[in-house]
Amino acid sequence: MGLRGLHVNERNFLSRIDIRLILLIFCLNVIGLFNLYSATHGPNSVSVESLFIQQIVWLVGGWTIFFILTFFDYLWINRLIWLMYAVNIAALIYTDVKGKVVLGGQRWIDLHFFRYQPSETMKLCLILVLAKILVHYNSQGKGMGLREIAFPAFLILLPFGLTVKQPDLGTAMTLMFIGGTMLFFVKIRKSILVSIFMAAIIALPLAWNYGLKEYQKNRVITFISPDLDPQGKGYNSIQSKIAVGSGKFLGKGFRMGTQSQLEFLPERHTDFIFAVLSEEWGFIGSFLVLITFAFLFKICFEIAHQARDKFGALITVGVTAYIFWHMFVNIGMVIGLLPIVGVPLPLLSYGGSGMLTTMTGLGLVSSVAYRRYLF
Numbered sequence: 001m002g003l004r005g006l007h008v009n010e011r012n013f014l015s016r017i018d019i020r021l022i023l024l025i026f027c028l029n030v031i032g033l034f035n036l037y038s039a040t041h042g043p044n045s046v047s048v049e050s051l052f053i054q055q056i057v058w059l060v061g062g063w064t065i066f067f068i069l070t071f072f073d074y075l076w077i078n079r080l081i082w083l084m085y086a087v088n089i090a091a092l093i094y095t096d097v098k099g100k101v102v103l104g105g106q107r108w109i110d111l112h113f114f115r116y117q118p119s120e121t122m123k124l125c126l127i128l129v130l131a132k133i134l135v136h137y138n139s140q141g142k143g144m145g146l147r148e149i150a151f152p153a154f155l156i157l158l159p160f161g162l163t164v165k166q167p168d169l170g171t172a173m174t175l176m177f178i179g180g181t182m183l184f185f186v187k188i189r190k191s192i193l194v195s196i197f198m199a200a201i202i203a204l205p206l207a208w209n210y211g212l213k214e215y216q217k218n219r220v221i222t223f224i225s226p227d228l229d230p231q232g233k234g235y236n237s238i239q240s241k242i243a244v245g246s247g248k249f250l251g252k253g254f255r256m257g258t259q260s261q262l263e264f265l266p267e268r269h270t271d272f273i274f275a276v277l278s279e280e281w282g283f284i285g286s287f288l289v290l291i292t293f294a295f296l297f298k299i300c301f302e303i304a305h306q307a308r309d310k311f312g313a314l315i316t317v318g319v320t321a322y323i324f325w326h327m328f329v330n331i332g333m334v335i336g337l338l339p340i341v342g343v344p345l346p347l348l349s350y351g352g353s354g355m356l357t358t359m360t361g362l363g364l365v366s367s368v369a370y371r372r373y374l375f
Contacts, residue, residue: 017070018303018369024296025066025347025362029059031289032273032348038255039268039276051269051350058352062359069363070370074312077364081128085155088125091118092162099166107166119163119171120353123178124361127318129155130182135311143189152183170341174325181321182314236272239264241336243275244286251282269350271342274334289348293327303369312368319361322346 033055040051091109095118100108108115130152137148156179163172243259246252257279259265268276278286297320304316323346330345332338344351346358 016370018299018366020299021296021303021362021366021369024292024299025359027292028289028296028347031277031292033059034254035273035276035280035348036269036350038257038280039260039273054352055350055355058355059359062355065356066359066363066366069360070366072367073371074315074364074367075309077128078132078311081125081132085125085129088118088122089158089162091116092122092159095119096162096165105166105168107168107171114352117353119159119166119168119175120357122159122163123171123175123322124319124357126156126159126175126179127182127315127322127361130179131311131314131318134182134186134314135309137186143187144183144192145189146192149183149188149192152179155179168342170329170343173341174322174329174343177325178318178321181325182318185314185317236266236340237333237336239266240272240275240334243272244278244335247279247282247286249283251278251280251285254280256280267342270344271330271340271349272334273349274331274345277348278334290331293323297324300365303365303372306372307368308371312371316365316368319365322361323358 033052036055037052095107095109099106100110100115102108102115107119108117133152133155137144156176160172160175163175239259243257243265246259247257252258255261257276259279260268260276265272265275265279274286274289277289281288300316300320304313304320307313307316326343326346329338329341329343330349333340333343344354346354
């Protein structure tokens with residue numbers, strides 16, 4: 001079960017790489033670079049070379065990690081999972097106490113050459129620790145009960161609470177969604193699901209009155225009625241929807257989007273990168289990106305189904321959930337179907353921690369795919 005290194009058998013090792021997975025990831029990376037170049041090319045934008053070259057550096061690092069993980073057996077990471085989880089929890093605690101504050105959020109550790117966001121790597125650590133403990137669970141068709149679900153729930157709620165404190169509700173919710181998806185995949189008893197749903201309904205007014213900060217409440221109010229404060233709290237949502245709608249069917253063309261080029265669109269290189277895409281490439285471009293993501297999810301599900309063991313299947317399900325929920329929340333907030341919570345679009349948005357974490361997760365999926373026919 002330990003480190004197995006490079007496998008050499010009757011099949012050439014390169015023939016076992018899932019080329020479909022690599023091509024889809026690469027396509028999304030290229031689309032992301034095009035959009036990043038356009039998003040940062042306005043007259044008063046941060047220099048194109050700065051963000052564009054930095055993103056290429058993150059991509060080179062991400063692909064390096066991807067291929068290293070592909071060629072080494074994912075089972076070797078099993079012995080390090082608890083250490084990784086503990087270190088990441090410690091990093092979250094440190095961030096809550098002494099983290100770097102940017103735009104009102106205390107979410108980063110300043111390493112001078114790099115701003116590290118522990119909540120991003122926590123997503124991957126959570127996937128791995130849940131895969132490690134859930135692999136030993138056998139429901140025999142009954143589903144997990146309260147006793148079985150208690151410890152996994154604690155492992156999810158601990159980083160959730162630390163991330164909410166930063167405050168970063170968007171990232172905290174993605175941690176909850178990822179963990180919930182993995183538990184649902186293993187199977188939970190219906191009575192437990194009903195109890196969780198009822199508890200969530202009861203907790204909503206308490207969270208509104210005592211849990212949410214004022215700016216978070218304003219985001220929800222703005223989501224419902226952005227026109228109440230079009231030049232203030234509703235500005236981001238309104239400008240995003242204008243950008244998406246103005247792209248129409250074919251879009252305005254590369255670097256021709258008025259909302260992004262004239263800098264009406266906020267955070268256009270990170271949270272609102274999909275709005276840039278929609279304005280410049282229209283419905284056709286947006287639809288092609290969604291189709292690319294859909295094929296990526298399909299291939300990941302195939303890899304999970306064909307995995308040689310439950311541990312590999314659970315890792316793949318977790319990474320797929322990670323990418324799906326980020327995509328779902330990001331696009332939902334861009335088109336006005338969800339409140340704006342600051343969740344980037346995987347493989348397209350600018351960002352070092354997010355890109356490296358995503359590529360590391362996909363590298364583990366590639367490692368599972370590489371060994372699915374080995375017995």
